[in-house]
Amino acid sequence: MTASTETDRPGVGEQASVRPAMSRKAEELDRTWYSPSGFFGWFTQVNHRMIGKRFIITSFIFFLMAGIESLLLRTQLAVPENSFLTPDHFNQLFTMHGSTMMFFFAVPMMEGLGIYVVPLMIGTRDMAFPRLNAFGYYVYLIAGVTLYAAGFLGHAPDGGWFAYVPLTLTQYSPGLGLDFWATMITFIEISALVAAVELIVTIFKQRAPGMSLNRMPLFVWAMLVTMFMIVFAMPPLMVGSVMLALDRTVSTHFFMTSGGGEPLLWQHLFWFFGHPEVYIILVPALGVISSIVVTFARRPIFGYTAMVLSVVAIGFVAFGLWVHHMFTTGLPTLGVSFFTAASVMIAVPSGVQIFCWIATLWGAKLRFATPLLFVLGFFFIFVLGGLTGVMVASVPFDTQVHDTYFLVAHFHYVLIGGAVFPVFGAIYYWFPKVFGCMLNETAGKWSFVLMFVGFNMSFFPMHQLGLQGMPRRVYTYLSESGWFELSLLATIGAYVFALGVLVTAVDALLSFLRKPDAPDNPWGGDTLEWATSSPPPNYNFEDIPVVRGRWALWERGEEPAGTVVGLRSGRREVLVTTLLDAEPHAVAILPGPTIWPFLSAVAVAAGFLGFIRHPIWFPIGLLLTFVGFVGWLWPRAVGGSAEEEQAR
Amino acid sequence: MNQGAWNPGRSGGARCRVKRVVLPIFVLLFGGCSGVQDATNPMSPQAQMLANLWWAMCIVATLILLAVMVALLTGVWRSRGRRGEAPLNRRQSRNLVLAGGVILPAIVLPIVLISSVSIHRELSAEPPENALTVEVIGRRWWWEIRYLDEQDRAVAVTANEIHIPVGRPVKFLLKSRDVIHSFWVPNLSGKMDLIPGQTNVAWLTADRTGEFRGQCAEFCGIQHANMAFWVVAEPSEVFSNWLARERAPAVEPADPVLARGLQVFLSSPCVLCHSIRGTAALGRVAPDLTHLASRRTLAAGTLPNTRGNLAGWILDPQHVKPGNKMPPVNYDAESLHPLLSYLESLK
Numbered sequence: 001m002t003a004s005t006e007t008d009r010p011g012v013g014e015q016a017s018v019r020p021a022m023s024r025k026a027e028e029l030d031r032t033w034y035s036p037s038g039f040f041g042w043f044t045q046v047n048h049r050m051i052g053k054r055f056i057i058t059s060f061i062f063f064l065m066a067g068i069e070s071l072l073l074r075t076q077l078a079v080p081e082n083s084f085l086t087p088d089h090f091n092q093l094f095t096m097h098g099s100t101m102m103f104f105f106a107v108p109m110m111e112g113l114g115i116y117v118v119p120l121m122i123g124t125r126d127m128a129f130p131r132l133n134a135f136g137y138y139v140y141l142i143a144g145v146t147l148y149a150a151g152f153l154g155h156a157p158d159g160g161w162f163a164y165v166p167l168t169l170t171q172y173s174p175g176l177g178l179d180f181w182a183t184m185i186t187f188i189e190i191s192a193l194v195a196a197v198e199l200i201v202t203i204f205k206q207r208a209p210g211m212s213l214n215r216m217p218l219f220v221w222a223m224l225v226t227m228f229m230i231v232f233a234m235p236p237l238m239v240g241s242v243m244l245a246l247d248r249t250v251s252t253h254f255f256m257t258s259g260g261g262e263p264l265l266w267q268h269l270f271w272f273f274g275h276p277e278v279y280i281i282l283v284p285a286l287g288v289i290s291s292i293v294v295t296f297a298r299r300p301i302f303g304y305t306a307m308v309l310s311v312v313a314i315g316f317v318a319f320g321l322w323v324h325h326m327f328t329t330g331l332p333t334l335g336v337s338f339f340t341a342a343s344v345m346i347a348v349p350s351g352v353q354i355f356c357w358i359a360t361l362w363g364a365k366l367r368f369a370t371p372l373l374f375v376l377g378f379f380f381i382f383v384l385g386g387l388t389g390v391m392v393a394s395v396p397f398d399t400q401v402h403d404t405y406f407l408v409a410h411f412h413y414v415l416i417g418g419a420v421f422p423v424f425g426a427i428y429y430w431f432p433k434v435f436g437c438m439l440n441e442t443a444g445k446w447s448f449v450l451m452f453v454g455f456n457m458s459f460f461p462m463h464q465l466g467l468q469g470m471p472r473r474v475y476t477y478l479s480e481s482g483w484f485e486l487s488l489l490a491t492i493g494a495y496v497f498a499l500g501v502l503v504t505a506v507d508a509l510l511s512f513l514r515k516p517d518a519p520d521n522p523w524g525g526d527t528l529e530w531a532t533s534s535p536p537p538n539y540n541f542e543d544i545p546v547v548r549g550r551w552a553l554w555e556r557g558e559e560p561a562g563t564v565v566g567l568r569s570g571r572r573e574v575l576v577t578t579l580l581d582a583e584p585h586a587v588a589i590l591p592g593p594t595i596w597p598f599l600s601a602v603a604v605a606a607g608f609l610g611f612i613r614h615p616i617w618f619p620i621g622l623l624l625t626f627v628g629f630v631g632w633l634w635p636r637a638v639g640g641s642a643e644e645e646q647a648r
Numbered sequence: 649m650n651q652g653a654w655n656p657g658r659s660g661g662a663r664c665r666v667k668r669v670v671l672p673i674f675v676l677l678f679g680g681c682s683g684v685q686d687a688t689n690p691m692s693p694q695a696q697m698l699a700n701l702w703w704a705m706c707i708v709a710t711l712i713l714l715a716v717m718v719a720l721l722t723g724v725w726r727s728r729g730r731r732g733e734a735p736l737n738r739r740q741s742r743n744l745v746l747a748g749g750v751i752l753p754a755i756v757l758p759i760v761l762i763s764s765v766s767i768h769r770e771l772s773a774e775p776p777e778n779a780l781t782v783e784v785i786g787r788r789w790w791w792e793i794r795y796l797d798e799q800d801r802a803v804a805v806t807a808n809e810i811h812i813p814v815g816r817p818v819k820f821l822l823k824s825r826d827v828i829h830s831f832w833v834p835n836l837s838g839k840m841d842l843i844p845g846q847t848n849v850a851w852l853t854a855d856r857t858g859e860f861r862g863q864c865a866e867f868c869g870i871q872h873a874n875m876a877f878w879v880v881a882e883p884s885e886v887f888s889n890w891l892a893r894e895r896a897p898a899v900e901p902a903d904p905v906l907a908r909g910l911q912v913f914l915s916s917p918c919v920l921c922h923s924i925r926g927t928a929a930l931g932r933v934a935p936d937l938t939h940l941a942s943r944r945t946l947a948a949g950t951l952p953n954t955r956g957n958l959a960g961w962i963l964d965p966q967h968v969k970p971g972n973k974m975p976p977v978n979y980d981a982e983s984l985h986p987l988l989s990y991l992e993s994l995k
Contacts, residue, residue, distance in 0.1 A: 087870045087970055160867050166844060167827040167869055172788075257845035263828060264843065297727075302741040328830060328865075329841045330848035333772050337765045344757045352749035354716065359741035362723030363734050376724070383716050387709035390757070394764035396771055397705065399838020400687045400698050403830060403865040467702070469685035469834040471865045474873035478950075482683055 026542050028569040033125065033538035036593050044593040046130035047538065048119050051137050053434060055112025058137075059105050062144060063420075064505065066100035069093045071498055074458075078491040080479040090475035091158040092177070096151060098161030099181065102277060103188055104144045106419055107230075110284040111136075111195040113426060114223040116434065118199060120529035121217050123208030123547065125540045125574050126590050128201040131597045131632060136194035138601030143188035146609065150180040157181035160473065162274070163244065165255035165266045170248050179612045182245040187608045189234045189241075196230035199223055206574055207582040208528065209564060210547035217527045217552075218294075218301065221308050222287025225315040226280050232319065233276035240269035250615055264329060271322035279318040281415060283311060285422035286353060289375055292425050293357050295525040296372040297364035300551050303356040310349035310356075317346055327398045336395050343393030350386055354379070369523070370444030374425030377452045378417055385413025388463070403473075406466025412459045424451070424504060429523065431508070436516030436535045443507040450500030458493025461486035526551040544575055547582075600628030685861040687834040691881070694837045694852045697767050704763070708756060719748065771838070775851035779817040782810060786822075786829030786842035786864070789871035789972055790935055790948040795891060796821075804894040805925075807935030808877045808948045811894075813887040814854050822848040827869060833862035833879050841866055854881035861949065870971035876949025890942075897926025898938050898994055909990025912983045917975065924994065934974065941994045947972070955988055962987070 035045045045051070073093050076085040085093065119127055127133055150156070157177040159168035168178050203224045207216065216224075243254040244266065253259025255266050294301050301307060323331065323339040357379075366372065388410040392398045401407055424447070432438045470483050477483050521530035531553055532541050543563035549555030567573045567587065576586040607621010683689055690696040726733045736744065783802070785792040793810050794802040812818045822831050824842040831850065832839035835858075840850040864875035882890070901907045913919065914928055921934035929937075943953055947969055951957040960967070963984075965974040979987060 087873065091867075091870060158870075164828055164867070167867070172827055172869060263845065299735060302736070302738075303745055306745065328839050329843060330846065333768060337768065340764055341761055344761055347757060348750065348753045351753050352745060355719075355745040355748035356741075358716075358720050358723050358748070359736050359744045361720070361727060362736045362741075362744075363726045366724065366727040376720070379720050380713075380717060384713055387713055390760060391702075391705045391709065394701065394705070394760060394768075396698055396764060396767045396838060397701050399771075399840070400695075400702070400834060402839060403867075467687045467834075468683055469687065469832075469861070469863065471832070471863055471872075473867040476873050481685070 025569050026537070026539075029539040029542065030537060032570060032572055035538060040595075041593075043598045044595050046126075046134045046591070046593055046597070048115050048127045048130065048133060049434075049536065049540075051130075051133045052112050052114075052116025054137050055108050055115060055140070056434075058141060058144070059109040059112055060505075062100050062104040063109070064501070065148070066097050066105060067498055067501060069097040069100070071494060073097065074491040074494040076475060077477075077487050079488065080477050080481065080484050082476060085475065087475045088158065091160075091473075092151065092156035094473060095157045095160050095181075096147075099147070099157070099185070100144075101415075102161060102281075103185060104140075104147075106281040106415070107192055107277070108140055109423055110223075110226065110281060110419075111192065111199075113284060113288070113423075113430075114199050114227070115195060117430060117529060118220055118223055119202060119206070120433075120532065120536060120540060121220055121527045122203065122206060122211060123528045123541060123545050123552075124202070124206040125544070126572065127198050128206060128588070128590075129198050130590055131594060132194050133198055135597035135601050136191040136198070138598050139194070139604065140188055140191040142601060142605045143184045143191070146605070147180055147184045150177065155180055162270060163266075164270075165244065165247070165261075165263050166257070168244065168248075169256060170251075171256075176612065179245065179248055182241045182248065183608045183612055186238050186241040186245065187605065189238045190604070192230050192234050196227035196234075199227045200231070203227075204579050205576050206588075207577055208545050208547050209575070209577055209582055209584050211552070211577075212581045213579075214305075215547060215550045215552075218290035218304070218307055218311075219284075219287035219527070222283050222290070222311055225311050226283045229276050229280050229283070229315050229318060233273045233280060236269050237273035240266060240273070243269075245611070249611065264326070267326050267329065268322070271325040272319075274325065275322040276318045278411075278414065279314055282418045283314060285378075285419045286311060286314075288422040288426045288429075289357065289378060291525070291527065292371045292375050292422075292429055293360055294551075295429070295523045296367045296369065296375075297360050298367065298524060299360065299364050300526075300554075301356065302359040303352070304550065306352055307356055310352045313349040314346065317342060317349070321346070324393055324398070327395045328402050340393050340395055344390050347386060347390055354383065367523070369428070370439070370441060370448060371425040371429040371523075373445065373448045374421045374428070377448060378421040378425070381413050381417025381421060381452075381455065385410060385415075385417050389414060401466050403471055404466035405462040405470045405472060408472055409459045409462035409466065412455075412462075416455055416459075421451070424448075427504065427508070430529075431511070432518030432522050433529055433534050433536070435511060437511050437514045437518050438522060439504075439511060440507050443503050447500045447503040447507070450503065451497055452500075454493045454496030454498070454500055456493070458490045458497055461489050461493075465490075521553070526554045528552050594632070596628060596632035600625060600632055603628040683835075684859060685834055685863065689835055691835045691856050691858055691860060692837060692852045692854050694771055695835055696855075697771070698838055701763065701767055705760065708760075712752070712756070715752075716748070719744070775819040775849070776817045779819040779851055780813065781819050781821065782812075783821045783823065784810070784831055784842065786824040786826070786831070786868070788826050788869055789864070789875040789969070791875070791877045792825075792935070793877075795894070804891060805936045806894060806939065806943070808945065809880065809943045810877065811880045811882060811887055811890050812854055813884040814857055814881050816884065817851055817853045819849060819851040822850060828866050829864045829868050829875070830866035831862065832865040833860050835860040836862075836879060836881075839865045854879075857881050857883060859944075863949070871969050874948060874950045874969050874972075876945075878944055878949065880944075893942070893995070894939055898924050900926070901990060901993065903993075905986050906990045906993050909986035909988070909993075912979070912987040913990060916979075916983075916987075917977055921974075937991065937994060939994055941992050955992060958991060959984060959988055 033047065035047050035050055072085060076082050076090055115133065155176040157180065159173055159178055166172060203220055246252040247254050253261045255261040255263055257263060290301060290307065320342040321339060323336060324343045327336055392401060392410055428439050428444050465483055465486050468482065518534040520534055528545060531545060546562035546564065564575055567575060572590040572592060573587050574590060575584055576588050577584050603624035604621060606624055607617055610617025610621060688699055690699040781796040783794040783796055791808050793806045795804040797803050822840055822842045824844045829842040830839045831842055836854060837850060837852040840848050858881050860879045862877050862879055864872055901910055910927060919929040919931055921931040922937050923930045923932065925938040945951060946953050946957055946961050950969060951961060962977060964976050965972060966976060
C-alpha cells in the first residue's frame, strides 16, 4: 500500500540488472508508439495522452477566458447604474460566459481527463480509435477559436447560452453572431459525441485482463456513465441547433409562431440536452472525488457497489428532469409535478455517495494535501447547492426564484462546487503524472483558500439578491433597488476567486521550468496509472499488467504482478478483452499518426461555416468531408516495423 | 439620475444598509428588509404561501447542511492519526450511509414533494368567478395593460402600471407580441411567462394597499434590465375612480399653451406609434399616452415621471435606454415646452 519509490523507475536501483533485456522491447515500443514532433508533426499526433493533454490545456484556457468575462460582468454590476459596459456588450459577455463554460470548458475538460486518464487506469496503450480522437480535438479547437474570432470581429452572439426563441430568430437578432453560435454549437457536439463513442468502446473492450466490470475504478465507471449520457443528450441539442440555424438561414418555421412554429419546442429540445448536461459535467467530477478520497484516505472506498449504482441512477434520472427549467411556462400541473418528484429523487443517489465518502474518510489516516482540500471544499459547496436544488425543484417556490440571482447562486454552487473544485483537485492530483513534476503544495493551499472564500463571498449573497427580486441577465439596476451592497460583495468575491485560480495557473506555468522529478506514485494511489513512470512513456506500459482485484496496485501483494505476453512491439497492438470479465480474446492493431483527421475536421468546419453564408456550402462541405474520410480510411498494409509505420 | 424611480409614491420599504452589509447570512436566515420588490415581504395570500414554503425549506436545508458538515468534520477530525482513532467498521459505515443517504431523504423529500404539490394545486386553481380581468401584453421593452369587461372587451388601456383593488382577485391574461417575457411581482406572486402564440393565466389577491414593483424575468433582449412596472393595490373605491378616469378619453385642451402642445404632438412622429384617445393619435406600437401624467414612471419603470425626465426621454431616449424602440425627436424650445405641458396635463 505504500507509495512506489525511485527504485521502481526504469534503469534505477536494484531492478536495473533486469532492465537491459527489457529495454530492447521498450526501445522498440517507443519507436512504434512515437508521436511526430515539430509544427507539422503536431497536426498528425494521435496518441491519447497527446490528445487528452490538448483537451485539458485548451479547455483550461477557455475557462480562463470565461472567467475574465465573468469578471467584466461582475465589474459592471458592482454598482448600480454603472456604465462600464454597454447593454450590448453585457449581453454578449454573459452569452459567451455561459456558452464557454458549458460547451468549451466543462465538457471538454471532463473529456480530456477521461481521454488522458482512462486508458492508463484500465491498463492499455491507447484508445480504440486514435484518429477519431484527434478529429474530435480539432473539431473542438476550430469551433472554439471560430466562435471567439467571430466575437472579436463584432459578431458575438447575444441571446444567452440557452438561446431562447423567438428572441434568437433573425427577426429579433439580425446579426451574424447567433448564426455563428448555432452552427458552432452543432459543430462542437460532434467532438463530444466522438469522444463519448471512443471512451465507451475503450472502457468496454480494452481493460487489462482481470479488470472485470466490478473491479473497474469508480472514475472509469463515472466516465462510462457520462459518455452514455453524452450519446443520448447531445443529439437533441444538435437537432435543436440545426433547426435554429435553418430557421435563421433558410427561413424554415420550426419556432416562429406566425409560421405555425412552436417556441416551447426549442425549450424542450434544449433542456432535454441541458439538464443531462449538468450531470455530464458533475458525474466525472464525482469520479475524481472517489479517486482522490480513496488515495488520500489510503483505504478502499466504502460501498463500491452503492457508489456505482448511484452514478448509474443519476445517469438515468438525469433524463427525467428537463421540465424543471420550464416551470413558469404554463405547462399542466400534473405533468410538472412528475418532474418535481424526479428532481428531488436525485438527492438520494447524491446523498448515498456523499455519505459513502464520509464513511471512507472517517478515522482514516488522511493525507492533507491540496487535492483532498479541494474535495473537502466540494463537500460544503456541493451539498449547499444540492439543497437549494431540492428547493427549486418545487414548482411554486421556483416561480419566485426562477431566472433570479437565487438560481445563479444555486447552479454556480452545483457547478463550481461539483465540477470546478474537483477539476482543480484533479489538476493537483494528476499533474505529476501528466507533466512529471509536482505542483507546489503551498501555492495549492493558497489557491484553495482563496477560491473557497472568494466563491462563497461571491455566490452566497446572490441567494438573498434573488429573493429580494433581482432578476438574472440584467445589465444594470436602479440605485434604489437595495441590491447594491450584496452585489458589490459578490463582485469582490469574484475577484478573490479569480486570484485563487491565478495562483494555480501561474504555478502550473512555472512548473514547466522545473526539472521533471515526480515519482511514479507520489500519492500512493491504487489505480494503474500510478504503475507507470511520470510522465508515462509513449506506450504507457512496457508490460500490460494483469489485475487481481478492485484496488489494483494495493492488491498486488508480495508476489510480482502478472503481465500480458504476446503483444508485438513492432506495431501498435492493443489487447482486446471481453466486456464483463475482461478476459483476453483478441488483439487490435491501431493506426498511427496521420494528417487526415485534421484535414477532415477542416473540411467539416468549412461546410458548417460556409452554411452561414449560403446553403450551397452544405453539399460542398459534405463532399470535402467525404474526401477527407477517404484519405483517412485509405487501406494500408498492416504489420511491418515501426520504421515502415513512420514512413507511411 | 433615477432618484425616485424605485419608490415614486407613498409606500415604501425600509432600507437597512448596515444590516445588509454586516450580516447578510443572518438576514438570509432570519428575514431581510421589507422591500417593494421582495419575495420575502409577501403582500398577498399567494405570496405568503410561497414565503412560508421558502422559510420552511430554508430551515430544513440549513439543518441538513449542518448535519452533513458535522458528520464530515467529525470524520476528518478523527483522522489525525492519533491513537484510538480508527476507521469506521463495515456496520458503522453502513449505518451512516443508510441514515444519511437513504432514511433522511426518505423522510424529508416526500414532505417537500407533498407540500410543494399541494401549494401548487392551490395556486394554479381556476381563478374565482368575481375576478377582475387584466390583459398584460409583453412588448420589447414595456408592458401593455388592458382592463377587460365581462365580454372581454378592453375598457381601458394603459402601460407599465397596473392598479388593482385590494381584496378582490385579479386574473392576468399574459400574452406576448414579440419574444418571451416573464411577469413577476415578487411581493404578490411568483412569475409566469408571456409566450407568443399562447395565453398564460395567473391570478392573485392583494391583501393590503401598497405599491409593488414588478420586472420582466425572462431575458428578452437589449433592454431586458429596464422592463419594469408598478402594481398599485388600492381600496376598491379608489380603484373604481381610477378605472373610470382611465376609461375616459383625453380632455380637449382649452388652454392655448396646451392646445399648442397637442398640435405639436399631432404634427410630430409621435403619432406613428403612440395613441391619445380623444385625439387623432392612434398609433398602436407604443404605450397609450391618454393618461400619461397619472403614471408614476416613464420608460417602463426606468425614470420617475417628472417634467425634466419626460423632456430627456423625448429628446434622447437612446441615452436612457440604449437600444429601445423610441427614436429621438428634435424639438425647439417653443415646441418642446407646450408639448411637455400638454403631456403633463394628461391626468
